[in-house]
Amino acid sequence: MPEEPHSQNAPSRMTGEEFVSAFGALYEHSPWVASRTFNTGASKHWDSLDGLAKALSVTLEKASNGEKLTLIRAHPDLAGKAAVAGSLTAESEDEQSSAGLDQCSGEELKRFHSLNDAYKTKFEFPFIMAVKDSNRHLILAAFEQRIGNSYADEFATAIAEINKIARLRLKPFFTVE
16 A cells, blocks of 8 residues: 655745645755656655655756755765764754764764765765664765765765665655654
8 A cells, every 4th residue: 555645835835835845855955856746746646755765866866967066065074074063954964863973983084084075086976875773883884985986976876865764754754654
């Protein structure tokens, strides 16, 4: 049986303002993804987790590479300065703490900062990984493996990971409490 939104107002029946208000934060500092998705025309498929996640990802797929790069760059470093300073979005803070990134040892923080710097120097955007249900050890291992990839591979991986993050952020809307 398909999942149903727990909201009284299913996504396919929302106004543009309601839709962007509900889903604009799924993509880090990029409500344009929700806005453009809404502007494609409401669909009953939006009333399921899979359907809405797919519609949003298709919108991102159709965006220009410049828009995608801006979205990638809107993401914070993992266990980075924003996390230490407490200036992450609520969603990013929850995701990073669920992976234990708020419990890094001094040595682990140094390793994260070093990898963040090396990765951004090579690719000119932050390392992106859907960290919910992961842990700092797996994240560091992925960091170390992926830093050897090509720009094209990492750009595509970043977009795929961003879509995973958005889907994870969307899931509570469809989960009956």
